[in-house]
Amino acid sequence: MDVGKFFLFYYFILMCFMYFTLYGMMLVALTPNHQFAAIVMSFFLSFWNLFSGFLIPRTEIPIWWRWYYWASPVAWTINGLVTSQVGDKDDPVVIPGELPMAVKAYLETHLGFRYDFLPVVVAAHIGWVLLFLFVFAYGIKFLNFQRR
8 A cells, every 4th residue: 555545545535525515515505494405415315326336337327327427426436436546456356257357457347447537536526526615605695595
């Protein structure tokens, strides 16, 4: 294990916590009450988890649903965590029924994770945090659900 992998792991976990926190704040700012925000949050979290690439790999998601994989912040986090930690390994992995291949090749062919795509994944996390932050700020500034 090297220092770069440790800091990338820490970065992805920290950014995941940040975008989930800001997502919750954004929903509370955009909805009239916290009950409605919880309903909206559970709807989107279900789809984020379903299309994150954990249950169904991106390569096996139907092409007409693949856009939702890219619209899921959880997918970006899983991609970043897996790729940053083992995406550069050339160690062989044995999959039953297939020829042995390098971990790097397995990640590319079966999961669609490429190590050279890692800077984009890092930038995408900043994008998700900024998106949720600015929409939250807009909601706090311009939306008012109080009744007098």
